[in-house]
Amino acid sequence: MPSDSSSDKIKLAEEFTQAERDAVYKAIATRRDVRDQFLDVPLPDDLIGRLLGAAHAAPSVGFMQPWNFIVIRDVQMRQAAFEAFSRANEEAAAMFAPERRDLYRSLKLEGIRKAPVSICVTCDPQRAGPVVLGRTHNPRMDSYSTVCAIQNLWLAARAEGVGVGWVSIFRDDDVRSLLGIPERVEVVAWLCLGYVESLYTEPELAVKGWRQRLSLDELIFEERWSEP
Known part of the structure; x- marks a missing residue:
């Protein structure tokens, strides 16, 4: 006969406390892509080390750990990256319809210059x-x-109170040349990191009318692909 005693229940991995679970979900729900609101305050080396340690703890296919992290603090290097971004950003603006172009150009994308640290993440x-x-x-x-x-x-x-912005508007060769990245290595992300006074309560692109969050119910299928 089945038993309801706790000793007969399936053994699970160690559970978080309710407070720990709440903290995880809070970090997920309030994470934002920061484009402009960085403060001119240095990030401590030990903090950057903790963030890179968290990145290095990620799962990877075949445990290959294909990532490298290039930490960029030099003002001239970041200025050169900003100039490369600006060229690509003008190309990007021209790709949008005229009625969207002005809104696109109104979005402030100053993270490379304002954030005290950038990290280029690559894949080997x-x-x-x-x-x-x-x-x-x-x-x-x-x-x-x-x-x-x-x-x-x-x-x-x-969780550390640090804002992050992912800059994706680059010509790959510009970043590769600037940082001396080998041809075999893929440039995956340029991240801007810095303290911020506040974060948007909703994603910035939603707040500024670029695009709204889709309904989760419309994105879930059961058993096989089908129309919502």
Whole structure:
């Protein structure tokens, strides 16, 4: 006969306390992509170390740990990166319809110059050799693993009161040349990090009318793909 005693229940992994669970969900719900609101306050080295440690704790396909982190503090380097971004940003603006172009240009994207630290995150597809457990049928799994590391860093930064902005508007060759990144290595992200006085209560692009959050119910299917 089945028993309801606690000793007969399935053993689970160690659970968080309610306060710990709440903290995790709070970090997820309040994480924001910071574009402009950085304070001119240095980040301590030990704090940056903790954030990189959180990134390095991410899961990776075949445990290959394909990431590298280039920490950039030099003002001239960040200015050169901003100039590369500005060129690409003008190209990007021209791709939008005229009625969206003005709104696009109104979005402040000053993180590279204002944040005291940038971190370029890369992915080395050769880190674990030519055949990697779990990557045999999807060669992009190493890049996906690197994005997991970025999300780890981002959530840890939120818990530390540090804002993060992901700058994706670059010509790849410009970043590669600026930082001396080998051809085999993929440039995945340029992150801007710094303290902020406050964060938007909702994603900035939603607040400023660029796009609104989709309903989760419309994105969930059961058993197989179907129309919502």
